[in-house]
Amino acid sequence: MPGFELFGDKERKELNDVLDNGVLMRYGFDSMRKGHWKAKALEAELQTTFQSKHVQLVSSGTAAVSVALASAGVGAGDEVIMPTFTFVASFEAIMMLGAIPILVDINDTLTLDPKAVEAAITPKTKAVMVVQMCGSMANMDALSQICDKHNLIFVEDACQAIGGTYKGKPLGSIADIGCFSFDFVKTITCGEGGAVVTNNKDYYINADHYSDHGHDHIGNDRGAETHPFLGYNFRISELHAAVGLAQVRRLPEFIAIQKKNYTIIRDALSQIPEVTFRKVPDGGEESYAFLNFFLPDIEIARKVLAAFKENGVDVCWNYYDNNWHYIRKWDHLKDLKSLFPITKEVKEGLKYLQTKTFDQSNSYIARNISCLIKLSWTEDEVRNRAKKMVKCIKYVMD
Numbered sequence: 428m429p430g431f432e433l434f435g436d437k438e439r440k441e442l443n444d445v446l447d448n449g450v451l452m453r454y455g456f457d458s459m460r461k462g463h464w465k466a467k468a469l470e471a472e473l474q475t476t477f478q479s480k481h482v483q484l485v486s487s488g489t490a491a492v493s494v495a496l497a498s499a500g501v502g503a504g505d506e507v508i509m510p511t512f513t514f515v516a517s518f519e520a521i522m523m524l525g526a527i528p529i530l531v532d533i534n535d536t537l538t539l540d541p542k543a544v545e546a547a548i549t550p551k552t553k554a555v556m557v558v559q560m561c562g563s564m565a566n567m568d569a570l571s572q573i574c575d576k577h578n579l580i581f582v583e584d585a586c587q588a589i590g591g592t593y594k595g596k597p598l599g600s601i602a603d604i605g606c607f608s609f610d611f612v613k614t615i616t617c618g619e620g621g622a623v624v625t626n627n628k629d630y631y632i633n634a635d636h637y638s639d640h641g642h643d644h645i646g647n648d649r650g651a652e653t654h655p656f657l658g659y660n661f662r663i664s665e666l667h668a669a670v671g672l673a674q675v676r677r678l679p680e681f682i683a684i685q686k687k688n689y690t691i692i693r694d695a696l697s698q699i700p701e702v703t704f705r706k707v708p709d710g711g712e713e714s715y716a717f718l719n720f721f722l723p724d725i726e727i728a729r730k731v732l733a734a735f736k737e738n739g740v741d742v743c744w745n746y747y748d749n750n751w752h753y754i755r756k757w758d759h760l761k762d763l764k765s766l767f768p769i770t771k772e773v774k775e776g777l778k779y780l781q782t783k784t785f786d787q788s789n790s791y792i793a794r795n796i797s798c799l800i801k802l803s804w805t806e807d808e809v810r811n812r813a814k815k816m817v818k819c820i821k822y823v824m825d
């Protein structure tokens with residue numbers, strides 16, 4: 428991660444196909460296309476990648492989450508349970524529909540704690556949205572069982588987890604509906620883009636129409652198509668889809684590189700008794716996009732990060748001190764700062780954020796260090812980096 432590190436001829440070829448025929452829009456203009464339908468081709472490719480019946484491409488991962496929730500009927504006043512640790516987009520996507528994000532604690536998987544989920548269910552709960560952060564996952568069996576028991580829609584924000592699997596199934600394809608991002612810093616990137624993935628035909632048809640103003644996409648005359656319900660424009664362009672198509676065909680190559688680099692660093696850090704690693708649930712295999720490890724406490728984690736910085740070890744973060752990925756610094760959301768008025772129901776529903784503390788989440792996030800695994804490193808670079816990391820941690824621990 429990220430896929431742009433290895434952009435090359437394959438991406439250029441797909442992109443040039445689109446520029447040669449000049450059709451940048453994914454729908455219509457059949458006679459001009461010379462047979463090139465990049466968004467459709469990418470959807471077909473992703474169906475295979477995700478072993479899923481339906482894929483709807485959209486304009487971003489944030490759009491994917493909103494479209495997925497809307498397609499499953501989540502809307503005004505519905506509560507959606509989600510984790511405290513995620514990118515802020517998961518929260519925004521729920522708010523966009525007038526629904527209420529209910530944040531609950533994570534556990535040592537760095538994703539939803541099933542016990543916290545069960546405790547947060549109310550008569551207003553409509554969905555549980557797991558976020559497969561940093562390429563790994565929650566205990567999906569436990570969460571599925573809770574959703575089945577309480578008749579809740581199970582949504583998977585797998586925006587950061589392409590290539591990971593749980594019990595042989597691709598992450599993002601396990602819940603009722605899943606979401607991916609292909610933004611610039613993801614393992615598979617097309618600049619901006621996203622996908623909704625599902626085996627549920629109704630959800631898929633809803634996603635297809637909703638992401639294009641409600642167009643039913645029947646026939647080949649856009650102006651004559653009917654509009655069964657309200658929709659918006661979350662379309663992907665052919666230019667973006669073309670790059671995504673070349674990239675997704677390279678996914679196995681990218682995952683293999685990530686795994687190799689991750690393993691070298693993890694093996695080196697494993698020699699330090701004070702370092703422990705994020706739990707991957709039984710049957711899970713990470714995408715190896717990040718290596719997440721815990722140190723004994725936040726002071727040590729901060730000192731280690733400072734030592735990394737001084738020694739040129741880049742792309743490592745502590746999310747406790749980060750503005751975008753953890754509830755602690757989301758004051759604009761706690762204070763409901765919005766350009767437009769927010770409904771009374773949502774204001775009321777979010778009051779808990781003023782007072783609720785997330786001690787369990789803090790206890791994991793504060794002492795966690797998350798390191799991006801790059802695709803472009805040479806083996807020597809990875810080994811050097813691993814050595815430096817060990818040295819920095821030992822120096823701080825002594």
Ligand SMILES: Cc1ncc(COP(=O)(O)O)c(C=O)c1O
Nearest residue numbers: 487488489514516586587608610
């Ligand atoms: C967990 C998660 N959800 C949603 C998104 C939103 O994706 P995008 O940037 O494509 O809108 C991201 C992006 O980083 C993410 O990490």
